Amino acid sequence: MARILEDVFTAERAGSFQAIGRALPRIDAHSHVTGATRYYADRIFPNLLHAVMARSEHHHALIRHVDLSAAQAVKGVARILTHKDVPNNWYTILKLIGLGPDEEPVLAEDRVLYRGEPIVAILADTEAAAREAAAKVKVEYEELPAVLDVETAILPGTPAIKPHGSNVFVYEGRDHFHVHCGDTEAAFREADHIFEHSYQSSPIEHAPVETTGAIAVPEPGGRYTLHSNTQAAFFTLDNAALILGLPFRQLRVVGGTVGGGFGGKVDVIVEPIAVLGAMLTGRPVKYSFSRGEEMQVSSPRAAERIRIKDGVAADGRIIARDVRILVDAGAYSRHSPYGTIKAAAHMPGPYTVPNVTINAWCVYTNRTPSSAMRGFGVTIGDFALEVQMDRIARELGRDPFELRLQNAYRDGDLKAHRKTVEGAALVEVIQAAAERIGHPLSPECRAMSSCQRT
Amino acid sequence: MKSSYVSFTLNGEEKELLIEPGRRLVDVLREQCGATGTKNGCGQGSCGACTVHIDGVAMLSCLLPAELVDGSEIVTIEGVVRNRVLHVLQEAFLAQAATQCGFCTAGMIMAAKALLDCDPSPSRQAVIEALSGNVCRCTGYEPIIAAVLAAAATLAKRPAAAAAA
Amino acid sequence: MAKLRGRGIAAVNYPTGMNLGGDPSQALIHATTTGNFVVTLSSVDLGQGLRTIMTQITAEVLGIAPEAVMIDTADTDTGPHCMGTFASRTTHRVGNAIIMAATEARKVLLDVAGEELEVAPEDLETDGTGRIVVKGVPGKSISVQDAALAAHFKHGRTISGRGIYLKPRSYPDFETGAMDPDSCQAHACTIAEVEVDTETGDVRVLKLISAYEIGRAINPMMVEQQIVGGSWMGMSHALYETTEPYYPNRAHGPVDFLGYLMPGPADIPEYDAVILERPSTNGPFGAKGIGEMTANSPIPAIANAIFDACGARIDDLPITPEKVLRALDAAALAAQP
Numbered sequence: 001m002a003r004i005l006e007d008v009f010t011a012e013r014a015g016s017f018q019a020i021g022r023a024l025p026r027i028d029a030h031s032h033v034t035g036a037t038r039y040y041a042d043r044i045f046p047n048l049l050h051a052v053m054a055r056s057e058h059h060h061a062l063i064r065h066v067d068l069s070a071a072q073a074v075k076g077v078a079r080i081l082t083h084k085d086v087p088n089n090w091y092t093i094l095k096l097i098g099l100g101p102d103e104e105p106v107l108a109e110d111r112v113l114y115r116g117e118p119i120v121a122i123l124a125d126t127e128a129a130a131r132e133a134a135a136k137v138k139v140e141y142e143e144l145p146a147v148l149d150v151e152t153a154i155l156p157g158t159p160a161i162k163p164h165g166s167n168v169f170v171y172e173g174r175d176h177f178h179v180h181c182g183d184t185e186a187a188f189r190e191a192d193h194i195f196e197h198s199y200q201s202s203p204i205e206h207a208p209v210e211t212t213g214a215i216a217v218p219e220p221g222g223r224y225t226l227h228s229n230t231q232a233a234f235f236t237l238d239n240a241a242l243i244l245g246l247p248f249r250q251l252r253v254v255g256g257t258v259g260g261g262f263g264g265k266v267d268v269i270v271e272p273i274a275v276l277g278a279m280l281t282g283r284p285v286k287y288s289f290s291r292g293e294e295m296q297v298s299s300p301r302a303a304e305r306i307r308i309k310d311g312v313a314a315d316g317r318i319i320a321r322d323v324r325i326l327v328d329a330g331a332y333s334r335h336s337p338y339g340t341i342k343a344a345a346h347m348p349g350p351y352t353v354p355n356v357t358i359n360a361w362c363v364y365t366n367r368t369p370s371s372a373m374r375g376f377g378v379t380i381g382d383f384a385l386e387v388q389m390d391r392i393a394r395e396l397g398r399d400p401f402e403l404r405l406q407n408a409y410r411d412g413d414l415k416a417h418r419k420t421v422e423g424a425a426l427v428e429v430i431q432a433a434a435e436r437i438g439h440p441l442s443p444e445c446r447a448m449s450s451c452q453r454t
Numbered sequence: 455m456k457s458s459y460v461s462f463t464l465n466g467e468e469k470e471l472l473i474e475p476g477r478r479l480v481d482v483l484r485e486q487c488g489a490t491g492t493k494n495g496c497g498q499g500s501c502g503a504c505t506v507h508i509d510g511v512a513m514l515s516c517l518l519p520a521e522l523v524d525g526s527e528i529v530t531i532e533g534v535v536r537n538r539v540l541h542v543l544q545e546a547f548l549a550q551a552a553t554q555c556g557f558c559t560a561g562m563i564m565a566a567k568a569l570l571d572c573d574p575s576p577s578r579q580a581v582i583e584a585l586s587g588n589v590c591r592c593t594g595y596e597p598i599i600a601a602v603l604a605a606a607a608t609l610a611k612r613p614a615a616a617a618a619a
Numbered sequence: 620m621a622k623l624r625g626r627g628i629a630a631v632n633y634p635t636g637m638n639l640g641g642d643p644s645q646a647l648i649h650a651t652t653t654g655n656f657v658v659t660l661s662s663v664d665l666g667q668g669l670r671t672i673m674t675q676i677t678a679e680v681l682g683i684a685p686e687a688v689m690i691d692t693a694d695t696d697t698g699p700h701c702m703g704t705f706a707s708r709t710t711h712r713v714g715n716a717i718i719m720a721a722t723e724a725r726k727v728l729l730d731v732a733g734e735e736l737e738v739a740p741e742d743l744e745t746d747g748t749g750r751i752v753v754k755g756v757p758g759k760s761i762s763v764q765d766a767a768l769a770a771h772f773k774h775g776r777t778i779s780g781r782g783i784y785l786k787p788r789s790y791p792d793f794e795t796g797a798m799d800p801d802s803c804q805a806h807a808c809t810i811a812e813v814e815v816d817t818e819t820g821d822v823r824v825l826k827l828i829s830a831y832e833i834g835r836a837i838n839p840m841m842v843e844q845q846i847v848g849g850s851w852m853g854m855s856h857a858l859y860e861t862t863e864p865y866y867p868n869r870a871h872g873p874v875d876f877l878g879y880l881m882p883g884p885a886d887i888p889e890y891d892a893v894i895l896e897r898p899s900t901n902g903p904f905g906a907k908g909i910g911e912m913t914a915n916s917p918i919p920a921i922a923n924a925i926f927d928a929c930g931a932r933i934d935d936l937p938i939t940p941e942k943v944l945r946a947l948d949a950a951a952l953a954a955q956p
Contacts, residue, residue, distance in 0.1 A: 551844055
């Protein structure tokens with residue numbers, strides 16, 4: 001087990017505890033190893049209906065006509081849900097924290113903005129029947145040009161795929177989120193070295209072994225119980241009730257035991273369909289993603305394109321950093337407008353740079369909407385920042401540990417977003433890691449502390 | 455096609471069930487037998503969460519039509535505990551902290567048990583190969599490998615009669 | 620063609636709590652007649668071990684054994700609000716809510732015990748195993764169970780507490796970006812050692828050596844789990860994973876675990892980690908969130924190690940064998956006179 005270094009921050013960490021700091025065994029481990037842990041899908045309901053979605057085959061298209069007759073004829077199909085069945089079909093998940101507007105349909109109406117977008121939901125006695133019927137839904141499309149590249153999406157003249165008339169999220173009238181401190185341009189002119197590089201990631205799937213799912217069960221008194229693997233019980237309850245026009249008191253979410261999440265179970269996607277199905281049929285309805293849907297239709301970690309331009313003094317101090325971030329939100333907002341602000345707030349990383357400019361765009365493209373994932377807004381930024389630091393160290397012939405220590409933020413420094421640093425410990429983790437591999441540091445670097453500048 | 459009766463023993467108990475044609479064993483176990491410890495993680499044979507033993511062999515219950523197990527002896531995670539005593543593998547999973555969300559755990563234990571049942575002192579490489587069809591997204595595998603090796607070490611210390619129990 | 624080894628470093632920080640705050644969580648605690656304590660939440664355990672961590676925080680504040688704590692979550696009919704499990708927030712937010720609730724419940728517990736023992740509650744302390752003792756008077760004590768029974772059946776008191784933690788919402792200045800986004804920052808430094816096969820482009824991660832600063836390790840075993848599992852995910856992100864292998868082209872998207880690549884049990888490196896604790900001013904017992912961060916530092920550390928090994932600088936995740944080979948070809952071409 002990883003050892004705690006007791007000789008670092010000794011005074012601050014002093015204290016005597018009885019339960020804190022103990023390697024208490026995981027409380028649910030016994031039920032995990034015996035198979036007794038109950039996940040949402042381990043609740044078995046008689047008379048259950050299975051929901052399976054018929055989805056868009058195109059990245060971007062108008063829907064001319066939907067023919068349900070062949071699907072309806074499949075044995076075991078109980079009901080087919082279309083957008084007309086959804087009381088408030090347009091929603092946005094961050095409405096609850098005031099990031100609007102409503103911009104995503106629960107079920108597609110006259111158009112689809114990504115391949116895999118849900119169009120109609122089949123409810124059938126068996127999953128196999130529901131899948132068969134979903135495959136028999138005939139949709140007539142008029143294909144439209146797809147915008148799949150973020151750089152293209154923000155070019156003037158590129159057709160807007162979103163009804164608000166642009167391909168970016170609008171922050172209080174601005175087409176991107178902006179942070180600055182100091183005078184970056186002036187500092188670039190003073191800098192001895194300029195480093196400018198671009199970094200790119202591709203979408204990444206959460207891949208929990210348990211796919212996203214929920215079972216809605218009608219209860220006496222017009223209530224519905226949602227057995228769900230949501231990561232946020234009330235967030236799911238509130239958003240589902242808003243979409244369904246249901247008084248909040250009529251929904252109850254039961255969950256809390258989830259087979260891995262990593263951010264993928266924060267969107268409220270399966271629950272409204274399951275409850276709507278239960279409302280319209282009076283039967284329990286299960287809607288869970290297949291593995292293929294989890295991989296291609298559930299929201300991934302956004303692909304990001306990040307360009308970092310650094311102005312560096314001859315002695316290795318980074319005196320200016322300009323960061324341009326393009327977050328590929330895919331077709332709808334989900335949590336990406338929030339994640340884009342978080343990405344901007346993270347820059348310029350754990351370093352004190354006096355002159356910083358950050359511009360971050362939340363860009364819409366015709367792909368699966370991206371959303372939260374472990375390290376949301378930060379993971380890809382860290383990749384860009386730390387490869388950039390490696391480049392600077394090599395180019396200047398500096399030790400990569402020492403270049404980081406020299407620029408590391410310390411208590412009392414001002415971050416780009418103008419909050420004062422407290423509780424910093426970057427210096428100490430670098431020192432500890434160097435020590436771990438026997439990497440020699442200069443006496444000045446060994447003497448550094450996050451608590452004060454000497 | 456009509457439903458048919460299929461007989462098997464599940465964790466030592468005789469079962470005779472009316473089964474729809476083509477129904478997957480994982481669904482029969484979970485929904486008709488209440489053995490929900492076996493998980494359905496992918497339905498395509500690519501994650502291993504549904505691993506059970508059919509006549510002592512680890513198999514993926516999401517790929518098996520239940521008609522095919524007629525006459526077989528099936529063991530699921532619920533059958534690994536004997537006389538309310540945890541199997542050494544289960545004890546080792548606890549001791550090595552080899553579970554996090556727990557969703558892959560049953561499949562992991564069934565895959566590992568199939569290995570130990572025929573090779574009670576496997577090499578690390580043999581353990582890795584036995585687990586290579588099972589996906590875990592939380593633990594990074596190392597604690598699971600350590601648990602299987604620790605269980606093997608415990609088995610090696612036991613008298614042969616106890617190990618067979 | 621050769622197998623070349625290299626080493627790379629990366630250092631990162633990670634914020635605890637929802638960006639800009641405004642993300643409350645609540646806890647309710649009550650004693651049963653026999654002196655066990657039920658903590659009612661609506662928080663979600665994804666496998667990170669919420670139930671265990673919250674048990675330890677409850678036991679610490681109440682001064683009882685962890686075995687006497689039951690975590691009841693997540694039923695929205697009974698559990699008070701929690702914003703959710705994300706943003707490395709649950710240990711911090713829910714832990715703080717529990718401290719507030721348990722502090723209130725503890726006061727009632729000691730009031731009742733004081734009445735039973737005929738001493739002032741300030742003169743009492745808990746022994747962490749189920750007894751309430753009079754400070755400095757060995758042998759004068761009452762069990763938590765007897766105190767709870769007395770509270771119920773003699774004094775008509777409810778030993779209970781309510782707790783909430785909210786970092787008030789920060790509204791950014793859209794002109795300058797000024798804002799207060801985080802509660803505290805955790806830190807990590809990772810050194811990756813890799814071997815690159817220049818014939819196949821295959822990268823093998825041999826070892827990940829890390830130091831993590833996480834405020835306070837409430838449970839070092841569960842910290843270790845996040846380190847090992849998160850490092851694995853970071854390695855997986857660095858070298859294997861994507862739903863769109865030819866992004867932004869949408870073709871060739873994997874739909875199963877055979878096409879969606881992740882390192883298996885045969886591909887894992889050796890891990891070595893140490894933990895530093897610089898308690899935060901606002902976390903429960905100083906704890907910061909570690910859950911997400913562990914996946915971050917391995918990614919650039921591995922990318923930098925690949926460059927160190929073979930001179931292939933790859934700025935495009937994931938760093939597949941194809942990209943390594945193309946980068947090696949480009950580097951060779953550039954080196955030609």
